[in-house]
Amino acid sequence: MASARRVKLVNILVVLAGSGLALLAWTQPWVNAEVAQSGSARQTIEVAGATAAPGVTALALAGMALAGALSIAGPVIRLVLGVLGVLLGSSVFLSAFLAITDPATASAGAVTDVTGIAGTESVVDAVVSASLTAWPFVALLSGVVIAGAGVSVLVTARHWPGPTSRYQAVRFAPADPDDSGAADAAGQERDSIDDWDGLSRGEDPTGPR
Numbered sequence: 325m326a327s328a329r330r331v332k333l334v335n336i337l338v339v340l341a342g343s344g345l346a347l348l349a350w351t352q353p354w355v356n357a358e359v360a361q362s363g364s365a366r367q368t369i370e371v372a373g374a375t376a377a378p379g380v381t382a383l384a385l386a387g388m389a390l391a392g393a394l395s396i397a398g399p400v401i402r403l404v405l406g407v408l409g410v411l412l413g414s415s416v417f418l419s420a421f422l423a424i425t426d427p428a429t430a431s432a433g434a435v436t437d438v439t440g441i442a443g444t445e446s447v448v449d450a451v452v453s454a455s456l457t458a459w460p461f462v463a464l465l466s467g468v469v470i471a472g473a474g475v476s477v478l479v480t481a482r483h484w485p486g487p488t489s490r491y492q493a494v495r496f497a498p499a500d501p502d503d504s505g506a507a508d509a510a511g512q513e514r515d516s517i518d519d520w521d522g523l524s525r526g527e528d529p530t531g532p533r
Contacts, residue, residue: 344388346466354459358453383416427454
């Protein structure tokens with residue numbers, strides 16, 4: 325049982341780590357594009373992951389939510405979440421792969437914002453060179469990590485311990501009029517009420533009755 329619990333924890337942490345890594349990579353620069361326009365000097369534009377692969381942020385956040393769901397899901401739902409993890413990781417991988425294989429097209433949004441050049445073909449023609457940073461490869465790795473964790477969930481989830489309940493149902497039993505404890509409690513309640521009434525009239529509740 326302890327080993328199964330450890331496997332569950334490791335899978336959840338791996339999903340969280342992969343998703344966090346993807347989100348971090350998304351915020352960093354992915355491409356340095358050198359753009360040349362007729363009649364003007366060349367300029368270098370830094371393209372962030374938010375522009376090169378805008379869908380990565382939603383995928384990373386979904387991965388974090390997936391990790392939370394895995395911690396409380398039952399056996400059948402775990403399998404569904406495992407499949408979802410594979411799909412999320414594959415999508416992150418694909419987004420990074422497309423940016424790596426075609427950095428000029430991935431830079432189109434940033435180039436348009438800076439230069440005003442519109443249209444993907446026009447932007448690609450204006451990009452003289454596009455060099456990649458390490459961050460798209462980090463995103464690529466995070467996709468592999470998330471997808472691998474999803475596969476691990478599918479393989480091991482049936483052995484995981486179920487979610488524990490911190491609360492137990494409260495059982496109610498009918499009151500016994502002959503119960504001495506109930507009678508004592510009722511008597512104490514009446515005494516307290518009498519003491520309060522006497523105090524409101526200016527009487528000393530500690531004095532003789």
